[in-house]
Amino acid sequence: xxxxxxxxxxxxxxxxxSRSGAADYDVVQEMFLFESFQLYGIMAVTVGVTAPGLSWLxxxxxxxxxxxxxxxxxxxHPGNLLGGxxxxxxxxxxxxCPGPIFVNVGEGKLYALGALAGALVGAALFSTLYERLVPxxxxxxxxxxxxxx
Amino acid sequence: xxxxxxxxxxxWAVAGAAIGAITLLLLWVTNQRLGISTGLENLCxxxxxxxxxxxxxxxxSHRWRLPFLGGLVLGGFLSAETxxxxxxxxxxxxxxxxxxxxxxxxxxxMFAGGLLIGFGxxxxxxxxxxHGIFGIANLERASLESTxxxxxxxxxxxxxxxxxxxxx
Numbered sequence: 173x174x175x176x177x178x179x180x181x182x183x184x185x186x187x188x189x190s191r192s193g194a195a196d197y198d199v200v201q202e203m204f205l206f207e208s209f210q211l212y213g214i215m216a217v218t219v220g221v222t223a224p225g226l227s228w229l230x231x232x233x234x235x236x237x238x239x240x241x242x243x244x245x246x247x248x249h250p251g252n253l254l255g256g257x258x259x260x261x262x263x264x265x266x267x268x269c270p271g272p273i274f275v276n277v278g279e280g281k282l283y284a285l286g287a288l289a290g291a292l293v294g295a296a297l298f299s300t301l302y303e304r305l306v307p308x309x310x311x312x313x314x315x316x317x318x319x320x321x
Numbered sequence: 322x323x324x325x326x327x328x329x330x331x332x333w334a335v336a337g338a339a340i341g342a343i344t345l346l347l348l349w350v351t352n353q354r355l356g357i358s359t360g361l362e363n364l365c366x367x368x369x370x371x372x373x374x375x376x377x378x379x380x381x382s383h384r385w386r387l388p389f390l391g392g393l394v395l396g397g398f399l400s401a402e403t404x405x406x407x408x409x410x411x412x413x414x415x416x417x418x419x420x421x422x423x424x425x426x427x428x429x430x431m432f433a434g435g436l437l438i439g440f441g442x443x444x445x446x447x448x449x450x451x452h453g454i455f456g457i458a459n460l461e462r463a464s465l466e467s468t469x470x471x472x473x474x475x476x477x478x479x480x481x482x483x484x485x486x487x488x489x
Binding site for chain 2: 218244264
């Protein structure tokens with residue numbers, strides 16, 4: 173698949189995130205302070221649309237080009253909980269989850285550059301500390317080599 | 322109202338349906354599972370090469386995750402450009418009203434939060450998109466548990482920063 177297809181999907185997703193409020197500091201705070209239904213409504217409708225569609229696609233078993241559909245579930249481990257808890261603090265502090273960091277940079281919100289730099293350094297730290305975190309967190313075993321990611 | 326040109330946000334049902342449609346189309350057309358935070362690792366892998374970033378899941382996904390992330394930036398740019406014109410700005414809404422830091426302070430605040438986002442999402446193996454949307458829609462227990470955790474600590478953190486009712 174051409175990289176342009178992925179650029180187009182990203183652009184559409186970014187545009188919707190921008191106009192939905194998911195990439196807006198105030199709307200995110202209103203969600204966490206229970207003062208607006210907006211983002212809860214979006215999450216509920218998104219899952220409500222995606223779940224049956226996904227179930228149907230999996231039963232069908234083929235992509236648009238006829239390839240075998242692959243949906244790999246994410247591994248379950250204690251990092252899901254601890255990492256999720258750490259991420260939630262960052263989401264509240266910045267008013268951004270990972271997608272909206274990129275969207276906000278595109279919108280021209282200059283402070284989002286700070287969030288982007290922080291997220292990259294945070295991911296780099298996790299990447300370099302990974303082997304030391306594995307025993308403590310029972311993270312999934314490291315697989316180096318071929319992959320279909 | 323959004324900080325971007327004081328736009329009214331789309332109705333949540335419209336936005337949710339659009340995000341769901343994009344998620345399903347991405348899978349149906351390209352056979353890819355929606356997920357943003359793994360892309361942070363793809364970006365890191367351009368600069369550093371620890372074993373964790375040499376695994377196939379990363380080296381094999383540059384070709385789609387990197388243009389997808391570029392698209393997110395482009396989508397934000399187009400959203401601004403088509404709604405009053407793109408221009409850089411520092412407005413941070415309720416943060417300006419309550420916390421009130423200048424540009425350098427905002428960058429530092431955002432960098433600190435970003436660190437937790439980058440480290441936390443990678444430890445969790447996903448974020449709002451990979452766990453919160455795709456994982457929950459695929460009825461994955463790890464995703465439901467992780468999502469409940471990040472929503473809970475988000476609520477607690479905002480309560481600490483603003484106190485309940487501060488926006489009222």
